[in-house]
Amino acid sequence: MNPLETLRTSISAILSRKMRSGLTMLGILIGVAAVMLTVGLGQGAQQTVASEINSLGSNLLVVTPGSSTSSSGVRGGFGSATTLTLSDANLLADQNNCPDISAVAPIMSSSQSVTSATSNWTTSLVGTTPGWLPVRARTVTSGRFFTSQESSDGATVAVIGSTTASELFTGSPVGQSVTVNGTTFTIIGELNTAGSSIAGNQDDTLLIPISTFAERIASSAQVGSISSIYLEASGQSTLSAAYQEAEQALDTAHGTTADAADFSIASQASLVQTATSTSRTLTVLLGGIAAISLLVGGIGVMNIMLVSVTERIREIGLRKALGATPAVILRQFLTEASLLGLIGGALGVIVGVIGARLLPGLISQPVSVSPVATVGALLVSLLIGIIAGVYPASRAARLAPIDALRME
Amino acid sequence: MTLTQGGDPRVIDGLDPEPIVDLDEIRKTYSAGSVAVEALRGVSLRVDVGEYLAITGPSGSGKSTLMHIIGCLDVPTSGTYLLSGQDVSTMTERELAHVRNRRIGFVFQQFNLLASLTALRNVELPLVYAGVPAADRARRALQALDALGLGDRVDHRPGQLSGGQQQRVSVARALVNDPDLILADEPTGNLDSVATRDVLALFDELHASGHTIVLITHEHDVAARSGRQVSVRDGLLVHGEGIDDLTLAAGVRG
Structure with a gap:
């Protein structure tokens, strides 16, 4: 069975359960869009901070006093001396x-x-x-x-x-x-x-x-x-x-x-670094939470594929009786899961890009969308589809044709 | 492909033709928890090229298990099974899939057509798994449907066809890969009397044109159409045509 035929079968399987496929993809969609927007928001904030610091003046160095030590031995921070x-x-x-x-x-x-x-x-x-x-x-x-x-x-x-x-x-x-x-x-x-x-x-x-x-x-x-x-x-x-x-x-x-x-000199670059490191931490944190929602979306794909295998147990049996090898069945279900992930991811990217356009108007914060992050999000959603599909697909492939056919 | 097929090429003048199915002391034991159930207790059976064999027996007799083993859907616990001279009892799942694809055409009681596919796509399925190129596939599937008088129904889905027509589609699917053996499991079980007559006439026609058919049924008049009958009782084979209704009735269990 060639890849094209596998793809065709998978697409028709997805289309024959539009509602369910749509909801499954929604999980991935929300995850991808959330990751894109939080990371984009964080990057936008960093860029703003950097440009604001640069707007303070060009080629700037700032000298501040060092720390002081009081008579009782308490040391103050930089600038206290x-x-x-x-x-x-x-x-x-x-x-x-x-x-x-x-x-x-x-x-x-x-x-x-x-x-x-x-x-x-x-x-x-x-x-x-x-x-x-x-x-x-x-x-x-x-x-x-x-x-x-x-x-x-x-x-x-x-x-x-x-x-x-x-x-x-x-x-x-x-x-x-x-x-x-x-x-x-x-x-x-x-x-x-x-x-x-x-x-x-x-x-x-x-x-x-x-x-x-x-x-x-x-x-x-x-x-x-x-x-x-x-x-x-x-x-x-x-x-x-x-x-x-x-x-x-x-x-x-x-x-x-x-x-x-007893003094310290900071350059603009180091100021930018200090200021953006905070927002970077925040970005990583928010991005992590968004990534968890993507993971939950992946579990949704796995769940729906397991249901699908159980539901189509007769169909699997029939396909095996007609000559489908375990590898063919495995490929078919893996392709289906990957497609759910990939299409969900692609829709998520579209929502993410639209969100990145609309959001700055609502919260007056710039949101940047990097091509690398976009391609990355697509690949990750494909990967999640594949990983989520492995277990259900191997279950389908292992089904004995006779057990599958006997199921009413 | 056509239904009018010449003599089997494997029949060489003066030599005893190799049987299609050669079962020797087939046993099948299922373990249901701690209890082992012996579904088949040593079945030996030959089906020759061009033969039309009916396997009868009450439910629970083991005839379904026997049919599954003949169809390579299940493997025996012990004994040997030669399909056209090839031992299938030791084959891997992958090899069995290949055998089911090329050597055996299945006709099921429930038709088992995929509801989401058109008649043509359903008939194409075995060719898809055989790796036949798309254009060739469509041509062969069309021919098979044409030969069964369904040339004008190729784009219909199973739900748009009558029971008899659906069974004809599934017969077309069974024939499309030109198998050695047609294995029919209660093919008339879900049909009304008109469609039953129609399908049985079709089987007669296939038999006449040289196809080898093994038909599983519990209906007497269906079995009577075949060339030879065997009966399965409690996991053992009973040969001959003289299977009277009394023993059949006595053998029926819940």
Whole structure:
């Protein structure tokens, strides 16, 4: 019996029990579509996170203080120490020391209540230098950014994010004034709109010169130290050189070695990795649950094939009486089970692709469909069909023709 | 193929022809739990080429078991069975399938046609398992149906045919692979008297054209159409035609 004839027999067997075959395929369909959508959702989320981090600026390095150890021996996490200072930032900005670092932005920040003439709003107050603009790849849409002079002189000027501006003012914020912690600042510029990212709403911020922050805002514990330094390498190719220059310069300044540094430097790539590893774990978890539903679908195929063998016991007997060998019967039932798996899988892929199109509109999360995952899902559903078919098919093949024929 | 077939090519002048079926001391024991049931207790039987043999016997006598063994649907516990000179008692399931496909044409009481297939596809089945190419298959199946007067019913499914027509389709299926032996198990058991006459006439015709037929029945008048009758009683063979109704009735068990 040639393969074509086997296929023909299997298809007609599937078609002769449309309802049941359909329900069996539904199990595989749901499993495949669930795996595709959860994995696609996870991958979409990872891509979003990666692109958001990349949007923070290009060729970015972030220096954060190391961990602190309190007098009682309790060690804090990274960033808890107060080992980074403004002079570190100046050191890194020095082109002689660090020729591959093109811009430096030291950051001091805290959450502060900001008051305007008519309103008040709690926002992220950031003390920095003019290097912040290029490092974060931002621009000023109206007014101007503060100058290096203002930055070091402790001028009471501020640049405002668009969200903060709309919360505090009705018209243009430039020229207006706000009060923070008893100090009145004049708004000299408004930032472009950057949208939200994992770093929070990038438009809900108020930037002031770092020296002003240190003098008027910083708490006593914060004085003299800064929370992080953003560095921009001069190019993609000089990123690792910039990394090493920064590390060396700070080690020299702090008198530490690379093994016992009191600071840490993270590149954008490592940030992306850290941020996506969480969503990857989640994807694996959800994908695992979806895979279980696929497994349940496979058990459904096996179940229905067993019922089918029992139901068609007379037919099997007759086919054997007419000359079907055990191998032919085995092939016929295996083909039938594989077809159930494969067709269910193919329908699942179609539902998955349609779902990947529709879902982003409903949950505002991107869903990516990779061709590899699609082909993989098809192969897995075929494999599940085959595995689920082996036992029922071998039972059918082993039936003695006479026992099968005698059944009423 | 046609129903009018010449003399059997295996019959060589002056030599005793080899029997189609040669059973020697066939025993069959079934074990039902701890109890062993002896269905056949030493049956020896010859069926010659071109013969029309009827096997009768009450239910429970072992005639069904005997028919299954002759049809290679079951294997004997002991004894030898030569089918056209070939020992089938030691064959594997695969070899037996081949024998059933090429050497034996089955006609069943229940017709055993596949309801989802057309008459033509049903008749094609043995050819499918024999590996005959599709075009050749359709041609031969059509010829077989034509010869049985069902040329205009080839696309009908079994449900659209009368009992007599269904049995004709199953006879066409039995003949399509040109078997050595036609084995009919109560072929008229599910037919009305008109269809019974029709099918029996068909068997007469097949016999006349040289086919070897073994027919299992419990009906006297059906058995009477055959050339020779044997009867099975309690797993043993009783030869001869003189099987009277009294013993037959006495042998019937629940």
